[in-house]
Amino acid sequence: MQSWSAKPPRSLAPWALLAPNLLLLLLCLAGPLLLLGRISLMGYEAGHGMIPIWQLSNYSKFFFDPFYRAILGGTFLLGAEVTALCLLLGFPLAFALSRARGLQRAILYFCILMPLLTSTVVRTFGWMILLGNNGFINHTLLRFHLIASPLHLMYNVTGVIIALGEVLLPFMVLSIDTSLLNINPSYYEAARNLGARGPRIFFRITLPLALPGIVSGCVLVFTGTLSAFVTPTLIAGARIKVMSTIIYQQAMALLDWPFGSAIAFTLLLAILILFAATLRFSERRRTS
Amino acid sequence: MRILLRFLNGAILLYLAAPILVVVATAFGSSAYPIFPPQNFTLQWFHQFWGNPELRDALRISALLSSVSTILATSIGTLSALALVRYRLPGKTAISALLLSPILFPAIVLALALLVAFQRVGLTQTFTGLVAAHTLLITPFVIRLVMASLAEFDPSLEEAAQNLGATWSRTFFRITLPLALPGILAGAVFAFIMSFDELVVTLLLAGPELQTLPIRIFNYVQYSSDPSISAISTCLIVVWLAIGIPVYTRFLSVKHL
């Protein structure tokens, strides 16, 4: 039978289109990650390199050695702190953005996109200039005699939180803005028609309906903090260690790839679990 | 209350813009150490950056790497987006999640995975290895933007073309591709920016011969504070904003503008 359908055969065409991408993912993602998993179970001896055995000691070392456990806890605490800061600053801004129209919205949007389009290295460099002992903030505070000696803002957690918060804030703002814009304006009118005023409308209508955006914004910022490498390295130097910086250290300086791989795999797993949980949350809200 | 909120938002916006403003300001100041606010206007740091062979070399490497990766990623990503939008596929959601997943993984994890894998096949410290890694990282951006632009246009246009007697290939080249072109271009622009700014994966895979611009900047600011870094950063900020903002506003959920 002659086919007069104009489309190529249904079953094969999409797979042919997907083939290059799937090949790329197989060679550069699936393969390397499997190898990483395998290496994380191998042994390591200084001077000899990797020892091809199967074992879990890299993971137990990371979870039970107090030094590394402190880094694990510290990384998650940093994530929580940066997320809290971004939520605190992101919500008012997103609220204003979602209410703005026309030119006002365009300007606000530009201000929020500008950081997103500037590389993290450059923005962190800017924070180094601002936060240093001779930096702008200390310089100004000293000049106006608001402080007697420079504040220590670099090479500690405070500086990392300030800089990372700025780096990740746009994700929070855009995510909340999207969910605020998705709220049908007639809900606000219905609430007013039923006799509700500002605060009640905010807490009973706006906030619950914006929750999906708040949650996804928090997850983006939290995972962004867990994965952050550039900002902690430049702002905190060697003083503060987070998971990503010790992965780098193990891999590049100490060459203990098995241990580095174990930490990397733990980080990966933590982030995947967070994403999966968010997906479950948003799906449950949609179907319940 | 309203004035308070406005003031608060002004402060938050200032916080967002502060590092960028300070980088741009120090690029034009005359002191050798980047000080804000800058004293005396000068363009010497731009000359100095241009006269620095290390930085110029890094710029050349970055431009070449990003261009090659962008061409590859745009081709691969456009084909994938077409497959996802225009065909019925079993497990489409899972496939698209898989294709977009490289954005979700922490860069340092991917970097280490690629390092251990490329080590085995001798691809570390090679241009080919960097291109492969960058293509992996930026293809999801192309897929997302092309899918957005394909989803925007009415599939009945393609059906109409076929109804008027156009073959599949004619429909593709005369209807689908021209209509998807803005999305493809936007994806390419975005992918290029992402590739050009990529640091972590490149840092682990590139050897001393392949120092890209972000790596040079990263190393410079760790050990010295040269305003020529501000100068090169300022150039990047301006170029990225000029080509990136139109793409962003067109495609990434800028509603109610």
Add this chain to the structure above:
Amino acid sequence: MAYLTLRKLNKRYGATVAVEDIDLDVAAGEFVALLGPSGCGKTTTLRMIAGFVPPTSGEIRIGDADVTHLPAHRRNVGLVFQNYALFPHMTVRANIEFGLKAHHVDSAQTRERVRSVLALVGLSSQEDRYPRELSGGQQQRVALARVLALKPDLLLFDEPLSNLDAKLRVQMRQEIRRLQREVGVTALFVTHDQEEAMTMADRIVVLDRGRIAQIGSPAEIYDRPRTRFVANFIGISNFFEGALFPGSPFGLFRCSSGLEIAIPPEIAAAASTAATLAIRPEKIEFVSAETPGSLPGAIRQATQLGSTMEYLIDLAGGDRVIVHEQKRPRVPVRAAGEHVRIAWHPADCVFLQSEKERSDDRV
């Protein structure tokens, strides 16, 4: 004694006039429909009464109170939205409780009112469901229950049936009317559907380009339209432009085509000299040649409308009329080309305010 009063209500957006000089009195317990095409100002009027749109000028009174400048949440006017606007993250019960809590009604009474309004709309078993789990008709009932729980002074409906399918729409018309009568609340109902307005309302307010074209009972609006707009928006009409024939004792209307039409004297006395005459298609009959005053013509086109036939007829003078004839046993269906004679009762003629007069008094 009027319960809702609108006085010289105006709404302008820059140079565009949305609502112009609306005067309306609605009696307590009355059900009034605001009818008109999209953009006629009916929804803007409703939103001004609800307090979402501030009027440019004019006055809104409910009972004895001037509410023109009262904020929306203090009006105690229940509004049923076109999309129902049920809060998606709250159950049916929480949706109904929302307004009661805003009004600080105590919890015992809240429970009692939720129970009674749910019983009233017949949804007692659904109180723990979320809006998305309900059908369109059920959502509609919840939206109604939600505002009825507050015992509103006035009930407003903004095209509430337009999202329902045809069968359900007819059923909900009766349901809404039944509830409104049972509660005894005054209601204003916005719609663009003439059938909905005709079947539901005690009185209809027809709006045209921001102004009231006519107020009257459904029968008055249909049988005695005052303007060409009303005559054509509600049902269809045949129009004849012309002038009253002077000096005729029994009343004679001469069309510009030369056609002469007899009209009852009492109508003739009320009409101005230059005017438009309207006659409904179903008021025209086919008659035999002997009938005095009948007009000859030829059928140009015959169309099936279901239970009726629609004939397009060219009259001898060049006028064209539409005739609707009920299909009945032993009445033949006519074909195009057939020569016929038509006639109507003079009392069925309606004189219209001419469009020119109307555009004059707009200035």
